[in-house]
Structures are given as structure tokens and as C-alpha cells.
Amino acid sequence: MDNPKPEGIVLTEAQKRSRRSRSIAIALALGVLVVLFFAVTMVKGPGVLVRPM
Amino acid sequence: MSVVDHNAIEFPRISEAEVGDYLALLKPRVMSLVVFTALVGLVIAPGHFHPILAFTSILCIAVGAGASGAMNMAYESDIDALMSRTANRPIPRGRITPPEAMAFGMILAFFSVMTLGILVNWVAGALLAFTIFFYVVIYTIGLKRWTAQNIVIGGAAGALPPVVAWAAATGSLSMEPVLLFLIIFFWTPPHFWALALFRNDDYARAGVPMLPVVAGPDATRLQILLYTIVLVAVAVAPWPLGYFDAIYGVASLVLGAGMMALAINVYRRREGKEAGRATRRLFAFSIVYLFALFATLLLEVVVRAVAPAIGAVMPVFG
Secondary structure, three states: OOOOOOOOOOOOHHHHHHHHHHHHHHHHHHHHHHHHHHHHHHHHHHHHHOOOO | OOOOOHHHOOOOOOOOOOHHHHHHHOOHHHHHHHHHHHHHHHHHOOOOOOHHHHHHHHHHHHHHHHHHHHHHHHHOHHHHOOOOOOOOOOOOOOOOOHHHHHHHHHHHHHHHHHHHHHHOOHHHHHHHHHHHHHHHHHHHHHHOOOOOOHHHHHHHHHHOHHHHHHHHHHOOOOHHHHHHHHHHHHHHHHHHHHHHHHOHHHHHHHOOOOHHHHHOHHHHHHHHHHHHHHHHHHHHOOOOOOOOOHHHHHHHHHHHHHHHHHHHHHHHOOOHHHHHHHHHHHHHHHHHHHHHHHHHHHHHHHHHHHHHHHHHHOHHHO
16 A cells, blocks of 8 residues: 655745745845945955055 | 555754745844944045945945854754844744754855955955854854853954954054954943843843943943043044044043933942833933944044045135
């Protein structure tokens, strides 16, 4: 006799919604980091690799 | 035929935490004070500092402070649940688990330190790393549950942001950021002990050895008065020593007189509603005191920048 196929983890609507909002926040944070590194590279120009201790 | 009972499998807990819960882990109100004091450290530093680098520095310092807050909440979730002031935080409410908060804090700490080091300079990056280490390991894990001097020594972490900001702007340290450090360092005990006096039951219930719990309210009132005397002296000193100008000098005297009057009031009124009102007033004014003192330093920079222009138009002010 076959057992019913295990369903695994089924997210509720609230869990899906909160996961989506957290994912968007992480994406935005990474975007800010990319823009920040780009902007500072533009500001420093070739001197971006010269970092005083 | 399967021998596994799927109903018996315990699936991992699925988080329902919203972005707002994670933002609450960053202690936004503490962060606002950190950002403000760091901004002052940045603005009074000599030389030109590109606005994008200035923004990067403040952002990294703010995120580093938030990371410290998240790790602090992860470690203190047991006592936070026992205190009315902190029972509403995301971990005691069950929104976020302590390991999730700790991981969040560690990731933010790593990114804030590395970003500050790579994009600005490593003196500032190292100082930010030290600040986070001091707040989490020395204060939260080491001192807070061990000694009544917890907030005196731990106050150093809260006093470092303007020093980090100065280092970001100049790549070095000098006397001015040390003076800012000392002002916040000596401001911390009267501020937190005033809070501890009217939250005494909370701290006692949670077993945190704050001074009023360990030494009693009267000894705490005396310590508040003594630390306020030192604070006012330290805050005024940069003016006669020639580090800050007259606007700051006058403001530090006026604000210092207010702090002294309220600290004396706390020392004298020890019973009933009057005592409670006195400590709440000192606690509230201490926040205004620090903000106003540091805002005066910003004002001095603006006046110094604008004065030559006014002098050119109206020579009498030149």
C-alpha cells in the first residue's frame, strides 16, 4: 500500500509575505552597497586602491 | 512501504519576521544618538572630506551600531523578556530567534567594518571593529551581569562613534575627538543611573546588578551627583583649553548649570512622587543636554564658515 506523498514544508500566506519582504530588503541593501562602492570608486579615481593605514 | 512516520518529522521553524522586526533589532533610537555624535566628530574634523565619503562613514558607523544592538539583543533575550521596558523587543515577542539575531548582527558588523576600512580608511575601520567588540563582548557578555560598574566601563563603547568619525575624516586621532569621547563617557552614568532609579524593579527582577539594585537608591543619587560634577567640568574644559570657541563655552556652562540643578534635585528628593519626578526630569534633560552640547559644536562650525562672508559684506563683523 502506498503512503501519501509527504508534503514537506508548506508556507502559509503570512510566511510567504514576510519572506518576500525580507528578500526585497536584502536586495535593496545589496544594491545600496554596489552603488556605494561604485560612487566611492568614482570619487577616488585611480587612488581608490591607495588606502592610508 | 515506508517506515518513516512523516507526521513525526519536526520541520524547522519558519520565520514570520517582517523587515520592521529586523530594523527594531538595530535599536533605532540609540542609533540616532550615535549618528548625531558621529556627524559632529566628522564635521569638526579639519580639512576637506568628500560628501560621499562622509556619507559612507556615517552609514558604516550607524550600521555598526545597529549590529551591536542586534547582537546585544540576541545575548540578552532572557533578561529582556523579564523587563517591561524591553519585553516588546522582537526576540521576547517570538518574532526572531536569538541565533537569527546574532547572525544578522555578525553579518552587519562584518560588512560595516570592511566597507569603512576599504572605502574610507583602516584606522576608522579598526576603531569601529573595536567599538562593536567592546559593546558586545566586554559590556554585554562581560560586565552587564557581573558588576554595578557595567555602564561606567561599557559607556566607552557609546562614546567612541565621534572618535571613529574623526578617524574616518582625518586618518588619525587628536585631542578634540578624545574630548568628545570623555564628554559622552562621563555623561553615560548619570543618564543610565537616572533611568535605573525609576526602572529599579525591572532590573531587580531580571537580576541585572545596576547600581540602584546593588548599592541602593541613596548611594546611586550620590554617584549621579558626583559624576554630573565631573561631566560638567569635562564638558566646559575644552573652551578654556582653546579647543572649542565661546559659543560652545557659554552653551556648556548654561546646559551644565541645568544638569547640576537637576542632579542636586535628584540627590535631595528621595521619597515619594517628587523623587520619581526628579529622576525622570534628569533622565529626559540629560538627552537634551548631550544633543544641545554637540549641536553647539555644529553651530560653531557653521558660524566659522559664514563669519568671513558676513565680514566681507559688513566689515564691522569682520
